Amino acid sequence: MTIGLTEEHRDLRDAVRAFTDREVTAQVVRAAIDAEREELPPFWKGLAELGLLGLHLPEDAGGAGAGLLELAVAAEELGRALTPGPFLPTTLAGAVLHRAGHTAHLPALADGSAIGAVALRPGTLRLTRSDGTAVLDGESEPVIGGQLADLFVLPARDGETTAWLVLPRTAVEVAALPSHDLTRRMAAVRAAAVPVPEGAVLDGLTDQDVLDLAAVLFAAEASGLADWATTTAAEYAKVREQFGRPIGQFQGVKHRCARMLARAEQARACAWDAARAADPDTDAAQASLAAAVAAATSVEAAFTVAKDCIQTLGGIGFTWEHDAGFYLRRAQTLRIMLGSTASWQRRVARLTLEGVRRELTVELPPEAEQIRAEIRAELQPATGLSGAEQRAYLADRGYTAPHLPEPWGKGADAVTQLVIAEELRAAGLRPHDMIIGNWVVPTLIAHGSPAQHEKFLRPSLRGEITWCQLFSEPGAGSDLAALSTRAEKVEGGWRVTGQKVWTSMAREADWGILLARTDPDAPKHQGLSYFLLDMSSPGIDVRPLRELTGEALFNEVFLDGVFIPDDMLVGRPGEGWKLARTTLANERVSLSHDSSLGSGGEALVEILANAPGQADEQRLTLLGQILCDAQATSLFGLRSALRAVAGAQPGAEASIAKLVGVEHIQQVWEVAVDWIGPAALVGAAPVGTERRSAHRDATWMFLNSRCMSIAGGTTDVQLNIIGERLLGLPRDPEPAPRG
Template identity: 50%
Template sequence: MTIATTDEQRAVQESIEAWARSAAPMDMVRRGPANSWRQGWPDFASLGLFSVAVPESVGGSGAEIVDLAAMLEQAAIELVPGPVLTTALAALVVGRSATPAAKRWSEALADGAIPCAVVLDERPVAATATESGGLELHGDGGFAWGADAGVSVLVSADNGNGVVWVLVDGESSGVTYDALDTIDKSRPLAKVSFDRVVVDADRIIGDIATGSVADLAATLASAEAAGIAAWSLRTAVEYAKIREQFGKPIGSFQAIKHLCAEMLCRVENVGAVAWDAAVAAESGDELPIAAAVAAAVSLDAAVDTAKDCIQVLGGIGFTWEHEAHFYLRRAVSLRQMMGGSSRWRARVAELTLAGSRRHLQIDLSALESDRAEIRSEVAQLVALQESEQRTALAESGYLAPHWPVPYGKGAKAAQQILIEEELAAAGVGRPDLVIGWWAVPTILEHGSVEQIERFAVPTLKGDITWCQLFSEPGAGSDLAALRTTAENVDGGWKLNGQKVWTSLAREADWAICLARTDRGVPKHKGITYFLLDMRTPGIRISPLREITGDSLFNEVFLDDVFVPDDCVVGELGGGWKLARTTLANERVAMSGGSSLGGAMEELLVLAGSPDPVVADKLGGLIGTAMVGSLLELRTTLRQLDGQDPGPASSVRKLVGVRQRQTVAEFAMELGGPAGWVEGPLSREFLNTRCLSIAGGTTQILLTVAAERILGLPRE
């Protein structure tokens, strides 16, 4: 998923892609020298990247920063050379400042007529005031990102009365650029010095907080990082599909699949944080934390994904002729110019410990007309006794609003979220149906009328609870390898076999069960979906003690267990399809509470006032926690737009599992002596080990992502 979420954003990305096909920016990079970017600059500037987020009142297009981020992402994919990022940053800073200088210079910056470098050094240049109201700059200006002969530079200056930002003409007397031969061959860099350089009053942009400029720079840099990562993933996957070794494409090998799937995870993560920082930049209030998270996540991710691209390419990736190294060079230089990712992890930890949080919301204004009715109906639920609420929730459709009427509300994605909000605001909790959330939708879609009447409402009211009899000792991730048999007998079926890892087996009234009804067909066929009364003779349940000491899971032995014909769901042999339907049943929801999650909030309390080493790790974990929430948000937004959840849904599961496990382990580490005694910290650490196994191991999920999302061939 790219930063672009609208048709308009995708259209401007396509326009940059089309320009690149004819302009061949990579050829400009290869030709050198560093100033070869000037050849294609006018045509590229005409695409509107520099003007897109500049207000119309000062010569821009008046769009949003997220539109600019989408264009920068595509520009990075095409590796457009020159001071693209810095000119965009300067146009944004100048164009959105409320000073006369904004009107004077914004249009030229927005048109690309003034290519611009930026100095992001936290130390301002020394300056003295002139009689005409301007400034005289003198001394070392530091590294000017994007600086080349004649290019203007946006730099902060201190005249003793405060810091202001000024736009300096690169050809002014006394300005010296000492060009540097950098690792990045696509973007110029120079050390700038000022020898009594006079800056007129109309070039003083104003007292913009240096931190705000740095936050905007981090936002735009993360957009560029998203493009680098996206190109690296695409290039690696395309190569893995066609490069053959040992008589088959290398993309069919698990090692390559997992490498590419990890790259996919990073691409999704970077796209999410870059998008969020750009969204946050519009209001500004939460930009510092959003930008810090974006930089902390994206800078390393772009470098790592570019490195992995070269790894997948193998020897050809290590040649000068292949363009992969240019993207690695760009990624590394981007990280260096932003001060390194550790700087931003420290910033994330600092802001978060001080109370800064990102508040993620979905715009439901189009449904406000429905809110009053929902609120009124929810108020009726609140008025009931607690013992009566569940029945009322079930009968009203609010317990499972995503289910079809009359069992739910038939609510579309946005309506589901609206209902969630109103129930939460009223303090009405919805009972957890556990396996029932999976079982009943399958029955509603594939079951008979009698089965629906028999199971749907009782499940909602809590009269029936469910467990799942899918996994077996030899059929975990490879579910189709199951061996439990179902023999046709008079009036029904006789089941024999063993199931394992079944939670709630001792408490459940009914089970959804897969058994093989035909052993003479391929393993994905011949499987049938049964509903099994757990009180049926022949069922023996043996608890399994877990590493926590608890016995949540069970082995279930089926010895000549009779299941009547009216408990077969769907067609004989159609169970595999139904099982996949069951496992895919998810309602649209946004997690309430902190965007970091409860476990992360508890870890912050435990961390107290951390030393730099702990703060660095804490900042990384906060960033990953935010990634999980943002992936959930973007998945929900896709569903609201009528699209499938997309790759973010799969990546969210992988990110979430790793995050919970790492947080639990780090909490135990911070707990000191409390971490090695039996207690909440050690228990949570042990308990989270199941997360990367249950419901499909992390390794299986990586393989599935590589094959189904990236299209790599099966082994």
């Protein structure tokens, strides 16, 4: 995995990783840690020759003419290797000087002949101007990489504002400081009546400009730190045994590692967005918001994941001999030097309250325009239709589910799917949402008989048939292989007896998909079969289940000797498990056109905006944290869409999005109720009454959101899946049969 998504970025990642494998050895890292004073690492010249120091600088200044996104790809890899030395401070100095339009020192920074460092805050440094001269006095805050720097970018108090200066090491005193991060050490810059030449003042550069650039690069390196810590913990958990078992089988360890991966992916996504937003063509407010999200998310994630890595390693992680502690020191140094996570969360909140939103769009290739013209022409007649006629027109032309193969869909690739979504939206057209049918139709296309195709596919796509799903049982929720509903073979079909639960739309649905056990003697995954059930069949008793909200969307379904004809079996007996997990290679690609904060995030912003007197520091901090999670979830979707457009394999984002998204939305509505206060507890519809969606208030949303971490696989099951499928942790062995 890497911050970048393109083939060029993957090539860059591979080149940097090959360099670190060769040059940044364990011996080199340990030599830096054990040294009495910091020295330039032996691979510094190689870094420069590889062009990494000037990736982001213009070609006429000796750089590669790429950008901060390419630099972020390199910084992530160097962070993963805990690369010693002043790469980060030198490239940050180059980025700041380039932003200020100060080009004199860029060639030396790009070729490695000069080492740069940036003080992020002035400390006691102050600039005194008098009679056309300027003098610098005081001492900076600790400067990362300052012990080796030849060139310093320094802030100084200048009356009521801050002046930014660039000065050579020879102009100031540099005092080495005992440093928390032993692989990249700090120094203080001291000045006593130091004359400041006129050309040394960086006019037009603001404190926020510098902090945002630092946030971009710190976040990129933090992503690499988090990735290393996650991988290290997972690999150790696979082989370290306790009580006769690998510790990765224990749910507590597995879930910790899964959450580490989730945080590492959040770090990567937010660092990526901040780096690409730093492009000069991006709106400045959006770029600053993206940097703030990365500062609040990526850097904190590295710190948290490094701590979790040590916890997973146990005693060995607490030893000086293991590198985990030095990754923790690096991550904590980034976090402290950049500024508190809470302060960055408040910045996210304030920018959002001021109306700044991050626009997340996919830039489609040139061939999309020809596709767009064809789609627009085909959709035009539908604008004159309404109701069932419009839905039928769209369904018959493949717009209900464009990703499905023809004639049921359009066999649309990722680019075509995104174009179709844009054109449907522009024309104000909405194809039928099949809901459960979105799972049924692909399964029937792949495994159904020609007669089943004829009977069910087009009516489902048109909305003439609605479906429910009869999978879960009182004793088999997430563990579908434990189903006990049985189907016994009789003449002409099957006789089904059992109970299903949590069945949405069972009272309204025309048909249901049913999993039942047809071979009780087969291994539990192999004895299931997949049926299509006419919900009007004799012997079906549907009983509404009142939910936490007081409504009854779920149902219990009792099956008492219900007859299902042979031609309503999909596939062959015993293939139910395989069919239940059917996915098509050409999967749906979607990208939300709503706010990147989601409806919940926007609701919280509105609540606080309408109560400005309550927007204290605590609430702003909490709002910022929630908005960062919302942004990260939207970025997962964007990165997945971009991978699909590029024809790349899916990343970890899709698997983690549900975990992060569910917990985010639950927090949103819990906080909303808190902020509304007592008014949220009165005036709602009485328990047990149906309410229109327009009248659902924050209290209803809070109650309803509790099902999200249960439905479709509980959070605990999702964490197991992430741990086992993405990190390769061992599965918990099934208990031996009794008796």
